[in-house]
Amino acid sequence: DADVTQTPRNRITKTGKRIMLECSQTKGHDRMYWYRQDPGLGLRLIYYSFDVKDINKGEISDGYSVSRQAQAKFSLSLESAIPNQTALYFCATSDFSRDTGELFFGEGSRLTVL
Amino acid sequence: GQNIDQPTEMTATEGAIVQINCTYQTSGFNGLFWYQQHAGEAPTFLSYNVLDGLEEKGRFSSFLSRSKGYSYLLLKELQMKDSASYLCAVMDSNYQLIWGAGTKLIIKP
Numbered sequence: 501d502a503d504v505t506q507t508p509r510n511r512i513t514k515t516g517k518r519i520m521l522e523c524s525q526t527k528g529h530d531r532m533y534w535y536r537q538d539p540g541l542g543l544r545l546i547y548y549s550f551d552v553k554d555i556n557k558g559e560i561s562d563g564y565s566v567s568r569q570a571q572a573k574f575s576l577s578l579e580s581a582i583p584n585q586t587a588l589y590f591c592a593t594s595d596f597s598r599d600t601g602e603l604f605f606g607e608g609s610r611l612t613v614l
Numbered sequence: 615g616q617n618i619d620q621p622t623e624m625t626a627t628e629g630a631i632v633q634i635n636c637t638y639q640t641s642g643f644n645g646l647f648w649y650q651q652h653a654g655e656a657p658t659f660l661s662y663n664v665l666d667g668l669e670e671k672g673r674f675s676s677f678l679s680r681s682k683g684y685s686y687l688l689l690k691e692l693q694m695k696d697s698a699s700y701l702c703a704v705m706d707s708n709y710q711l712i713w714g715a716g717t718k719l720i721i722k723p
Contacts, residue, residue, distance in 0.1 A: 540715055541715055542713030544713075545711070601709075603649075605656035608654075
């Protein structure tokens with residue numbers, strides 16, 4: 501089983517619909533992140549959380565919200581989806597106590613907004 | 615502004631050596647990462663450099679020059695499974711990761 505699990509893996513929705521992408525992890529890491537990836541662009545940070553009571557905006561938070569329900573769970577919501585939110589979304593975790601603070605990614609959630 | 619530059623695409627031959635370059639301009643520096651990403655999959659960690667010099671890990675090596683804002687990833691004895699995108703990322707002074715757009719590496723037999 502994957503250490504970082506995202507659901508759903510694929511979703512097609514219509515403009516204006518509310519969408520939630522969920523992420524859960526079994527790595528015991530405090531830090532969790534949501535990124536989006538678009539062709540030809542680097543990964544862009546949407547939101548991040550360093551523990552359950554900590555939520556921080558990233559580079560492109562407009563149109564998104566998050567909830568850190570527990571150490572292991574971090575969900576991303578699109579309150580009213582629009583076509584330019586069509587992208588591949590990744591959840592990631594890290595443990596800053598490690599030497600490198602490397603990120604561990606989920607398998608990705610491909611979202612299409614029509 | 616902060617910027618990471620790497621070539622969009624490179625082609626190499628199976629069994630050969632390829633070097634993927636990354637140049638960066640960031641607000642501070644707390645380390646440089648290389649990740650591998652196969653098409654449609656999640657990125658996976660390859661290497662981390664925080665001091666100048668070469669870090670070797672099997673067929674893969676990563677080099678850093680902080681004074682030049684430059685790194686490269688060296689892949690030796692290329693295999694078909696090395697066909698992937700290679701992402702360069704720099705951790706800035708706020709410990710935020712700045713990502714390059716990635717280099718798509720195509721391996722030909």
